[in-house]
Amino acid sequence: MSTTNVAVDLALRMEAVRKVYRVGDSEIVALDHADLTVAPGEIVALVGPSGSGKTTLCSIAGGILSATSGRVVVGGTDISDFSSKELTAFRQSTVGFVFQSVNLVPFLTARENLLVVDELGRRTGSAARKRADAILGELGIADRANNLPSQLSGGQRQRVAIGRALMNEPRLVLFDEPTSALDTKLGEQVMTVIRNEMKNRGIAAIVVTHDERNTRYCDRTVHIVDGRLEGTSSH
Amino acid sequence: MFLALKEMKRSKVRFLLLMVAVALLVFLILFQQGISSALIRDFTGAIENQTAPVLVYSVDGQRVLQASVMTPELEAEVASVPGIAASGRLGVGTFTVTADGERVDATIIGYEQPELGAPSRLVAGRLPSARYEVVATEEDRSKGFDIGDTVTVEPGGRALTVVGLARQSQLNVVPTLFTAYNTYVDAVAARNPDARTPLPNVLALTPEAGLTPEVLAERINAVDLNLDALTRQQAADKTPGVSQVKQSFAVIFLLYGLVVPLVTGLFFLIVTFQKANSLTLLRAIGAPSSRLVRSLLVQVAIVLVGGLGIGILCDVAISQGQVGSLTLEFNPGAVVFWAVLLFVLGIISSLVAARRVLAIDPIAATTGAGVGR
Ligand SMILES: Nc1ncnc2c1ncn2[C@@H]1O[C@H](COP(=O)(O)OP(=O)(O)O)[C@@H](O)[C@H]1O
Numbered sequence A: 001m002s003t004t005n006v007a008v009d010l011a012l013r014m015e016a017v018r019k020v021y022r023v024g025d026s027e028i029v030a031l032d033h034a035d036l037t038v039a040p041g042e043i044v045a046l047v048g049p050s051g052s053g054k055t056t057l058c059s060i061a062g063g064i065l066s067a068t069s070g071r072v073v074v075g076g077t078d079i080s081d082f083s084s085k086e087l088t089a090f091r092q093s094t095v096g097f098v099f100q101s102v103n104l105v106p107f108l109t110a111r112e113n114l115l116v117v118d119e120l121g122r123r124t125g126s127a128a129r130k131r132a133d134a135i136l137g138e139l140g141i142a143d144r145a146n147n148l149p150s151q152l153s154g155g156q157r158q159r160v161a162i163g164r165a166l167m168n169e170p171r172l173v174l175f176d177e178p179t180s181a182l183d184t185k186l187g188e189q190v191m192t193v194i195r196n197e198m199k200n201r202g203i204a205a206i207v208v209t210h211d212e213r214n215t216r217y218c219d220r221t222v223h224i225v226d227g228r229l230e231g232t233s234s235h
Numbered sequence B: 001m002f003l004a005l006k007e008m009k010r011s012k013v014r015f016l017l018l019m020v021a022v023a024l025l026v027f028l029i030l031f032q033q034g035i036s037s038a039l040i041r042d043f044t045g046a047i048e049n050q051t052a053p054v055l056v057y058s059v060d061g062q063r064v065l066q067a068s069v070m071t072p073e074l075e076a077e078v079a080s081v082p083g084i085a086a087s088g089r090l091g092v093g094t095f096t097v098t099a100d101g102e103r104v105d106a107t108i109i110g111y112e113q114p115e116l117g118a119p120s121r122l123v124a125g126r127l128p129s130a131r132y133e134v135v136a137t138e139e140d141r142s143k144g145f146d147i148g149d150t151v152t153v154e155p156g157g158r159a160l161t162v163v164g165l166a167r168q169s170q171l172n173v174v175p176t177l178f179t180a181y182n183t184y185v186d187a188v189a190a191r192n193p194d195a196r197t198p199l200p201n202v203l204a205l206t207p208e209a210g211l212t213p214e215v216l217a218e219r220i221n222a223v224d225l226n227l228d229a230l231t232r233q234q235a236a237d238k239t240p241g242v243s244q245v246k247q248s249f250a251v252i253f254l255l256y257g258l259v260v261p262l263v264t265g266l267f268f269l270i271v272t273f274q275k276a277n278s279l280t281l282l283r284a285i286g287a288p289s290s291r292l293v294r295s296l297l298v299q300v301a302i303v304l305v306g307g308l309g310i311g312i313l314c315d316v317a318i319s320q321g322q323v324g325s326l327t328l329e330f331n332p333g334a335v336v337f338w339a340v341l342l343f344v345l346g347i348i349s350s351l352v353a354a355r356r357v358l359a360i361d362p363i364a365a366t367t368g369a370g371v372g373r
């Protein structure tokens, strides 16, 4: 296999990515010389202290944020120089997100929170409805499909968020501290769901976590300190 | 559509309330518009809905039919102006009459020829053909002014017989009787036997073919500063008080008209702030901002169309009836005007909220904090 082919096949390739936030006159280097590759179907744990740049890395990998410099290639698409319009379309079609805080639209039911993904892109209609029902079933919340987020428990909400992230058949899903709001037991359940879903579908993922215990659900752990990626350990 | 409709479905009450508020304002505007035009119509309908295209007043009359006096000299001056096809006298006076056993004020308008001052909106019966016959105003038919009724001029007891009814032809919001000029002169004499034959109040003219009423009026006004020639519509609009009433109502309408976009604009701005988290989330998972703006505009359009629809329906319902002595009339022109204006203003007002939507930075979704500022 040639190098190019390998690169194309990768779910994520970040090369020398640097992100500088400008706050007034001062500059905060949130990410520096970040090199990271994620293979298709691979689940990478991203572990680091608060403020180390984990969310920044995910945002850049998912096309929400543009890097100050460096290259970002997701599923063979180089998004480094994408305009914000192109990034929007890219997010819609290629990546899945589970955010740290707000993940669901409160006036949409669980099922509609999944279907909205289809509404944002080129609509597939009944295919999307079938897919949403299948995902809700796999996640064990089919009986909650018509509940509003306010009628769901924390664990159920997180499952809906995971389902939403899977709706567009993404190349890469970014989980930003998916268990931080849950107790240990629920956190383990959610990590199990994440692992199963990713592995069944062969989708790559980055799971940001504080909790070292969560890393055992992942294939590999990457540490980040002060915006620099350190030591990779495989499981 | 999906997002717009789902949200409205889940927050029915607030969107319905807004719709009702818009409907109420629309109804108030149309209702007051109806009242104001009914008021003005009953004030000057006799001028607007009569046959003569040009009316010549004396300047001293200040455009009030009863106050204007046409001396023989002024009459002769008018007659000398080229371009007049026909000319006739009008006599106008306010009388006390007994109708249906009650004494009421009424206006009597005497004209010499049917095409020079007779009512143009005859809806029942016929024009007077014999002496002491009159056409009365339709609005007053139930008050002893119906066809076949006899109305008596007081004092003097001159009896007049109603032979026809005219619509929207009152003068000064009282029952108005159209009759032959000599019957009018008789009525004046009956009331006051010692008075001399009254002078005509105004002259009614038709221009020769090829000449517009405006041009004829200008020609007459150029002859003598004491002559005040006006077209039919000008004469109605320039009756003292009419433009003041119109202006006062216009100010009221303007205020109402501004409240509608203000209310919708503010409502959608607040709603947009309240759901900023959701909008940010949607932007982050790949919703183009144009999609979210479209969804907002769909909601605004639904609320406006719903509010306008309900408001117009209420107006249609109330336009069938009477308010006090005023007969309201459904006015499609006004409805279309206000519907279009309020819809456009409502949409424009929501652009403030649309700007907020466009300003949303999806990055805020990753922190969860700092959304909606
Ligand atoms: N929008 C921003 N503006 C300025 N500084 C920011 C912004 N977002 C993050 N930072 C800073 O960048 C650094 C990394 O932040 P972040 O990626 O959120 O870390 P983590 O997710 O690991 O807690 C922190 O010092 C943070 O204060």
Ligand SMILES: [Mg+2]
Pocket: A054, A055, A056, A100, A176
């Ligand atoms: Mg973070």
